[in-house]
Amino acid sequence: MTRQVPSTCPYCGVGCGIVISVAGERIVWVDDQPGNLSSEGMLCVKGRFGTTFVNHRDRLATPLIRRGGELQPASWDEALDLVAMRFAEHRGRFGSFASAKATNEDAFIQQKFVRLVMGTNNIDHCTRLCHSPSVEAMLQQFGSGATSNSYSDYEASSCIMLVGCDPGSNHPVIASRMRRAIDTRGTRLIVVNPRRIDMCDRATIFLQSRPGTDVSLFNGMARAILDAGLANTGFIAARTEGYEAWLAAVREVTVEQCAEVCGVAAEDLRMAALLYANPPQLDAREPGSCLVWGMGVTQHTNGTDNAHALLNLALFTGQLGRPGSGVSPLRGQNNVQGCGDAGCIPDSLPGYQRYDEAVPAPFEELWGGGLPRVPGLKATDMVEQIAGGTIRAMYIVGENPLLSEPNLHHATELIRSLDFLVVQDLFLHETAQLADVVLPACSFAEKDGTFTNSERRVQRVRRAIAPVGESRPDWEIVCDIARRMCAHSGLDTRQFSYSGPAEIFAEMARLTPFLRGMSYERLDREGGLQWPCPEPGHPGTSYLYGESFPRGLGKFVPVRQAAAAEELPDTEYPLILNTGRMLYHWHGGTITRRVEALMERAGALPVAIHPDDAAAAGIVENDTVVLFSRRGRVSGAAVLTDSVRAGSVFIPFVRLGESAANFLTNSAYDAQSRIPEYKVCAVRIEKKRERKDAAGAPGIGRERA
Amino acid sequence: MSLILNGDEVEAGGSVLDAVLAAGIELPHLCKDDNLPAIGACRTCLVEADGRIVAACSFPASMAKRVDTETKTARRIRRGVLELTLAMQAERGDEGGPLAGETASTASREGAAVDRFAVRTGRAVDATSPFFSFHEAACILCGRCVVACQDLQHISAIGLAGRGRDTRVTPGAADTFRESICTSCGSCVAACPTSALRPRGGAE
Numbered sequence: 087m088t089r090q091v092p093s094t095c096p097y098c099g100v101g102c103g104i105v106i107s108v109a110g111e112r113i114v115w116v117d118d119q120p121g122n123l124s125s126e127g128m129l130c131v132k133g134r135f136g137t138t139f140v141n142h143r144d145r146l147a148t149p150l151i152r153r154g155g156e157l158q159p160a161s162w163d164e165a166l167d168l169v170a171m172r173f174a175e176h177r178g179r180f181g182s183f184a185s186a187k188a189t190n191e192d193a194f195i196q197q198k199f200v201r202l203v204m205g206t207n208n209i210d211h212c213t214r215l216c217h218s219p220s221v222e223a224m225l226q227q228f229g230s231g232a233t234s235n236s237y238s239d240y241e242a243s244s245c246i247m248l249v250g251c252d253p254g255s256n257h258p259v260i261a262s263r264m265r266r267a268i269d270t271r272g273t274r275l276i277v278v279n280p281r282r283i284d285m286c287d288r289a290t291i292f293l294q295s296r297p298g299t300d301v302s303l304f305n306g307m308a309r310a311i312l313d314a315g316l317a318n319t320g321f322i323a324a325r326t327e328g329y330e331a332w333l334a335a336v337r338e339v340t341v342e343q344c345a346e347v348c349g350v351a352a353e354d355l356r357m358a359a360l361l362y363a364n365p366p367q368l369d370a371r372e373p374g375s376c377l378v379w380g381m382g383v384t385q386h387t388n389g390t391d392n393a394h395a396l397l398n399l400a401l402f403t404g405q406l407g408r409p410g411s412g413v414s415p416l417r418g419q420n421n422v423q424g425c426g427d428a429g430c431i432p433d434s435l436p437g438y439q440r441y442d443e444a445v446p447a448p449f450e451e452l453w454g455g456g457l458p459r460v461p462g463l464k465a466t467d468m469v470e471q472i473a474g475g476t477i478r479a480m481y482i483v484g485e486n487p488l489l490s491e492p493n494l495h496h497a498t499e500l501i502r503s504l505d506f507l508v509v510q511d512l513f514l515h516e517t518a519q520l521a522d523v524v525l526p527a528c529s530f531a532e533k534d535g536t537f538t539n540s541e542r543r544v545q546r547v548r549r550a551i552a553p554v555g556e557s558r559p560d561w562e563i564v565c566d567i568a569r570r571m572c573a574h575s576g577l578d579t580r581q582f583s584y585s586g587p588a589e590i591f592a593e594m595a596r597l598t599p600f601l602r603g604m605s606y607e608r609l610d611r612e613g614g615l616q617w618p619c620p621e622p623g624h625p626g627t628s629y630l631y632g633e634s635f636p637r638g639l640g641k642f643v644p645v646r647q648a649a650a651a652e653e654l655p656d657t658e659y660p661l662i663l664n665t666g667r668m669l670y671h672w673h674g675g676t677i678t679r680r681v682e683a684l685m686e687r688a689g690a691l692p693v694a695i696h697p698d699d700a701a702a703a704g705i706v707e708n709d710t711v712v713l714f715s716r717r718g719r720v721s722g723a724a725v726l727t728d729s730v731r732a733g734s735v736f737i738p739f740v741r742l743g744e745s746a747a748n749f750l751t752n753s754a755y756d757a758q759s760r761i762p763e764y765k766v767c768a769v770r771i772e773k774k775r776e777r778k779d780a781a782g783a784p785g786i787g788r789e790r791a
Numbered sequence: 792m793s794l795i796l797n798g799d800e801v802e803a804g805g806s807v808l809d810a811v812l813a814a815g816i817e818l819p820h821l822c823k824d825d826n827l828p829a830i831g832a833c834r835t836c837l838v839e840a841d842g843r844i845v846a847a848c849s850f851p852a853s854m855a856k857r858v859d860t861e862t863k864t865a866r867r868i869r870r871g872v873l874e875l876t877l878a879m880q881a882e883r884g885d886e887g888g889p890l891a892g893e894t895a896s897t898a899s900r901e902g903a904a905v906d907r908f909a910v911r912t913g914r915a916v917d918a919t920s921p922f923f924s925f926h927e928a929a930c931i932l933c934g935r936c937v938v939a940c941q942d943l944q945h946i947s948a949i950g951l952a953g954r955g956r957d958t959r960v961t962p963g964a965a966d967t968f969r970e971s972i973c974t975s976c977g978s979c980v981a982a983c984p985t986s987a988l989r990p991r992g993g994a995e
């Protein structure tokens with residue numbers, strides 16, 4: 087007998103509805119959900135065929151404790167007692183990473199534990215490594231850090247501008263919806279990317295700009311719009327502030343100068359700008375433009391500047407707050423939106439409520455304990471501050487920083503030097519291998535909860551199969567640790583006793599104004615709901631900023647082009663490395679490497695190189711090549727393609743074999759958001775020589791200022 | 792908008808098929824996928840509307856006053872069409888094809904049976920994708936996969952090529968799915984009513 091269980095895809099931030107078919111506690115097929123408003127009956131290869139990792143033989147089946155240097159199986163009680171005791175010893179020197187793959191309920195409980203029991207705001211998640219500049223910039227300029235529109239707005243728009251993202255690989259179903267708009271309505275597409283992505287086939291304008299030059303790009307576009315008299319003066323006057331100062335910065339440059347910096351034709355830059363500012367009338371609907379971006383904008387030392395420049399452009403043209411327009415940072419992980427909403431960030435409580443006088447009061451009252459007021463450390467700083475002793479114990483849930491942190495050799499040394507490390511996850515990945523205690527967690531298929539997707543839609547995740555081995559849902563494990571520590575902390579153990587995820591969600595909704603109208607009962611009855619949804623009768627919100635911004639007026643922030651990257655090519659490392667994604671793998675690959683079919687389709691790291699550069703290095707298609715940077719090396723298979731600019735190479739950041747892009751990348755940071763510069767570093771490429779080479783990577787652990 | 796369906800008054804928007812299914816009445820509709828617009832190719836959904844035989848999937852409910860799914864003529868033509876479809880089974884005993892799954896259960900409900908099988912020339916198997924395989928012998932050429940790829944995902948990696956007896960489903964201009972522009976999204980696999988496109992490994 088097969089059973090059908092409706093749930094939500096565990097991979098990307100699109101959040102497609104799935105129907106899991108289960109026979110004998112195994113997933114036998116994943117179907118689409120025709121009625122789901124985010125995915126409208128579509129899925130991509132990962133959602134449809136990529137869930138076999140759930141039953142993979144590598145799943146952790148029992149807790150593990152390090153004894154005599156080895157990780158050995160232990161009972162839950164033993165492991166939890168040990169964790170509770172050691173955590174108690176490390177109050178004040180403790181930090182925690184939450185998982186953007188886990189549910190809202192898991193995230194909410196984890197931040198409650200860290201704040202209430204551990205007494206610190208040192209909690210963060212992977213947004214730090216992807217969209218923190220976007221979130222930072224949006225908070226400053228609008229007062230909210232979420233995607234302003236819905237996916238349906240892409241289909242209602244007249245122009246979509248994709249900057250530094252590759253939805254065909256990383257958000258495939260959003261790409262399908264965009265293709266539908268282009269094919270059936272004639273929506274125009276502008277692509278800005280150093281690499282020619284698949285969507286370029288349908289683009290009206292493709293700007294193959296140099297990495298790290300986005301400020302020039304957007305300021306140049308603004309200048310073109312200004313010169314053409316297409317500024318949205320009504321919107322600027324009624325809805326914004328700081329215009330004059332920003333305008334002065336834009337007037338300092340010409341379109342031609344900016345085009346030169348970006349390495350694109352001035353005419354193309356101008357055309358793109360005018361198309362975005364003044365999209366064509368396609369039918370009876372008011373024409374609008376959507377601005378969509380990814381890591382290509384954010385993962386730079388000037389990431390926050392880039393994001394400001396982009397948002398300024400949206401304010402300047404008034405392309406937001408109406409159907410068919412909006413600003414969308416494409417969120418990576420399935421629940422990266424929800425993890426932030428639930429409060430797993432060091433500078434605010436659930437619902438992005440900052441620690442002002444009045445904010446913590448309702449939390450403290452409901453939770454029966456005091457909360458710390460000093461903002462905590464951001465993820466990248468937590469790792470850096472291990473060296474100075476500020477952080478000595480860590481609790482890492484559903485994350486594998488030793489694949490995702492920049493300059494991996496250096497990060498590994500730091501994590502290794504912790505006094506006490508607990509990792510809670512599905513697999514014994516690179517970080518878990520260094521842990522003192524490893525706790526086995528359930529996958530999405532084994533628990534109930536909710537995920538919040540890129541369009542702010544909260545959707546149900548439902549238990550389809552029994553937990554694998556002795557694994558348990560994250561929230562249950564955290565509650566068990568917390569209850570063991572309540573007595574010491576003068577807290578009531580009932581603070582961590584829940585009948586199930588529905589009760590946790592109810593608590594979260596009560597404390598988070600924009601979720602207050604949601605409940606499991608409603609989500610089960612009506613399907614996913616988009617926040618803000620402030621009261622039970624509220625239908626949810628499909629686009630933001632229609633009337634006003636959460637901070638009142640939208641704010642222009644003047645920015646000027648800084649150095650394109652900290653590390654630029656030189657004679658020793660003459661190529662620019664650009665990193666990104668591929669369709670057949672997810673993120674660092676901890677999960678997709680455990681899906682056989684995906685590995686069969688894409689088992690080797692593809693190194694995309696321009697034919698001219700390949701010829702110069704004597705490389706032909708499919709040669710095994712080695713990339714060197716100042717920090718490490720990786721090998722992969724050469725793919726000759728003119729989709730990359732001459733002088734640059736591209737690799738996805740998945741780890742395949744011993745190769746992961748982040749052995750190469752630089753740990754230079756954006757000062758404001760602390761995002762690492764994943765997108766640009768200097769490398770050298772060589773054809774692999776046929777000999778045994780035991781030498782380690784050059785410059786291991788060499789630190790950069 | 793209301794219409795008389797098998798003698799009962801029902802509210803109806805959309806197509807006659809939508810009204811029929813909403814009323815809980817079973818009716819074959821082999822080429823109509825839940826996710827997709829009607830193709831109107833298989834003719835297994837024929838019903839009588841105001842005395843005329845129409846394809847329920849593509850006939851708007853607003854244009855009908857009286858619809859009967861079980862008149863003698865409608866049943867006879869449907870049975871005939873289903874028998875022709877069953878006769879497309881090229882290999883007995885294959886796990887897919889019209890004699891298995893959705894088509895088979897529909898046929899038995901409609902009382903269609905077949906003892907003669909057309910000899911299909913094409914028996915190609917494309918197992919180049921690690922995610923799904925294509926078995927020409929089980930294909931009834933309903934075109935659902937083509938529509939799924941084209942109108943749902945907007946990829947157009949799969950198509951119908953050739954004419955008459957030589958018509959077959961192909962991975963577009965490429966020789967195999969592996970080499971084609973296919974993104975392995977599986978929408979065609981989900982749409983296929985005869986498992987001519989079938990998932991590999993994991994699924995049953």
Ligand code: SF4
Pocket residue numbers: 095096097098099100101102125128129130131132133134257258259260
């Ligand atoms: S597009 Fe994203 S959410 Fe949808 S099926 Fe693919 S991975 Fe899952």
Ligand code: SF4
Pocket residue numbers: 936939940944946947948949972973974975976977978979980
């Ligand atoms: S799996 Fe390939 S052929 Fe089938 S619908 Fe998707 S892209 Fe088209």
Ligand code: FES
Pocket residue numbers: 819820821822823830831832833834835836837846847848849
């Ligand atoms: S379902 Fe109506 S013609 Fe195929």
